[in-house]
Amino acid sequence: METRITELKRRLAEVEDLKAASHLLTWDQATYMPPGGAAARARQVATLGAVVHERATDAGLGRLLDDLSAHTDALAPVDADLVRVARHDFERAVRVPDAYVRRFSAHVAHTYENWGKARDTADFAAVAPDVARTVDLSREYAAFFEGFAHPADALIDVEDPGVTVARLVPLFAALRKELVPLVQAITRRPAADDGFLTGDFPRRRQLSFGRKVVERFGYDFTCGREDLTRHPFTIAFGIGDVRITTRVRPEDPRDALFSTWHEAGHGLYEQGFDPALDGTPLAAGASSGLHESQSRLWENQVGRSRLFWEHFFPAFRKAFPVALERVDAEAVYRAVNKVVPSLIRTDADEVTYNLHVMLRFDLELALLDGRLQVADLPDAWNARMETDLGVVPRTDADGVLQDVHWYFGHVGGQFQGYALGNLYAAQLFAAARAHRPEIDEQMQRGRFGALRGWLRDHVWNHGRRRSAEAIVTAATGAPPSPGPFLDYLREKYGALYGLTG
């Protein structure tokens, strides 16, 4: 048994190493690769993806997992978890043929390059044939699996195991029912003044201030780094090398700051896994939703809180003395919580954000069902923007071309995690404050030790040893629900906008 678990770990470490190399190809493609490298990189990503898949589906690995699964009682608990998770991954992976993996990674590498150009020229038509093929490939992928009621379920299950369309559709309908009137109530009130956040904000100072804050959060730059990219993301090559990315607009610091804090939340989660899990498939987030809850918690519950700005305002003003000459911490707090129906998901405030996400989720379902054709996607996008948010993009660059997801992965399963993340974040943050009352007082001093410690113990440490639902339930004493999120919004924005409940 001892020998077999060692052999399993060796094989799994090999797969993790190859995945890390593959992640590095991706990271480099999105940060430093010169344009001339694109064609070869597409081929390299496809080749390495195929090799990963080949190793991850090796028959010997399958036999080893079958063997070990029959004797999990004899294993240490963490090893039993490893066998269970690895076997789940194996059983998923063997259903996907090598040739599909190769075709799909070559396809998305090309699509990603084309998307960059299409977005620059606001030309959705240029990338539409790629997206149509992505939809076909996504359906093809879903068809490799049995027992799912909807094609999207097979895709959702990759990111948020156990979550289904049947469960999300009513959940999202209920959320939307609460959010739309809340947005309307807020937009009837005078808007917060955020004019002073547009002006001259030197790039280096934005980066430097953003990084000082995430160092305070506890993000460890000796085990990570931050680089510039088009669409910020976090990527890890092991627990000791977890990298974040951002983008900077010199005329508005919000893009760089909140994306840095958001990605650092993802980064803290990945840096916070139990070190004993490194090099195994347990050193990963429990689900897309739980991962997103960590980024949203640090971005919003922390970075958009009054306590945060009471502490960090002096440093913020010191970085940008001209732009911020005439304002105070409270003005910044109000400005960064301005609620306004807008075009770009990643710029959206906490109240309207989930409306952007649910729009995408519903369009994914429609594309997979065949109810919507790719050529009609921009119109469908714009119509739903009009209905839900009352605003319509002037060009597709601010519409259907804004997110990387459909140009770098499957259509389907890509967005529900953002909404689940918001719900989990509010629920976890409320529980953390209830369990560790010193969190507020620390935050007011720019300290986050208590919050970080609680998250490490209750969320980060576990990696994939438990499901997202089990982690949230154990941490908060209740299964995931939208209640804490809606309470959080009503309390915060009720006070900010003088609403009467």
Added chain:
Amino acid sequence: METRITELKRRLAEVEDLKAASHLLTWDQATYMPPGGAAARARQVATLGAVVHERATDAGLGRLLDDLSAHTDALAPVDADLVRVARHDFERAVRVPDAYVRRFSAHVAHTYENWGKARDTADFAAVAPDVARTVDLSREYAAFFEGFAHPADALIDVEDPGVTVARLVPLFAALRKELVPLVQAITRRPAADDGFLTGDFPRRRQLSFGRKVVERFGYDFTCGREDLTRHPFTIAFGIGDVRITTRVRPEDPRDALFSTWHEAGHGLYEQGFDPALDGTPLAAGASSGLHESQSRLWENQVGRSRLFWEHFFPAFRKAFPVALERVDAEAVYRAVNKVVPSLIRTDADEVTYNLHVMLRFDLELALLDGRLQVADLPDAWNARMETDLGVVPRTDADGVLQDVHWYFGHVGGQFQGYALGNLYAAQLFAAARAHRPEIDEQMQRGRFGALRGWLRDHVWNHGRRRSAEAIVTAATGAPPSPGPFLDYLREKYGALYGLTG
């Protein structure tokens, strides 16, 4: 036959893709990787190295090559070359067991990390056990091959195919016999004044000036980039993505400038392969010596020429107006050609440089022969420095720890290419000027089209289709010899130092 050559290219492209991913792990380790990533990276490099080796030695590939080798008449000339080179690589690779490859790459990844620390603290003892193991592993590697007279021959053959200890020992003895008196004659004359090249040279301006020059050389930044590292190198992920690196000392611009021009020479070679060779093993340098000839040619024959500085001096002074206020182009030309016996190979002038190289070459032989123990390496190094150059490093950081080579690869076969490169560079440059008389006049205007065109046609295009010796012979009309190099030195330095021949 058509099907088999297509299948061969598919298999070889796969190996090239995996090598590119492996190169990216290395590039990242030497440029951007945070310290926390080191342990996992060592494992990743080893895993990917093993996968590359496994694919490169696949029995099916061997059968395909045997098949095709029997019918090269039926192939296009370039495909016949591909079969020949790929078969040579295959036959070498199958002699090296998978387990060795895995052990060796894990070992050098660790050694590389330890070397960084040992160099910072000038503590050779800290890395000596690693080097001793490297020597053992190098001997073990050599023993996989038959038919070589000396263990170093097996290692030299990897880098400079066909070159042997038996040929290099007399060649280097003859070179040394000419160089030592030349250095002595020069050092009896007054030294050039290079004091104005020490001072305040802002980092960004050094990088910017260095890059402007390499753009003029023809290095294409849309198919490459330059990053900072500890020990500059060039690395390619395909003909469309060839990256150079440099390091900057704010008190002296020579390190950054000449390393940038040197690496750009390597880069021009790799960017200049026939595009039809991309993704095949023919898209590589013909030998270490020929690769080095391209870097040295642009660094020295171009970058240390009077014509070069006559053109670029105004831009150089504009970048550093304070430091260069009182000097002219001629003063810079003399300063960058100051001959002084010094400690660091990469800083050495053209005249003393080969003495540094031959020192290392001889120490490699002695270590492999067992005539020298690793513990005695610093003393042996220092004694030879005393004998040949009359200077001795104060600490091993400026001695045996200065070069990356023995800490990132085999001991043996690593240095002869530098000396061969100097010989080839002088021979090729003389031939280019003889064939294309407009080269001088263009250089004086900061233009390099004629030189670039000649090198592309006679050297770069071929990739590995011909041997280095064949390329030099065809390009210059004579087999490689030290004559043109010694003529170049005598003419240039005779004039600079007023020597009478």
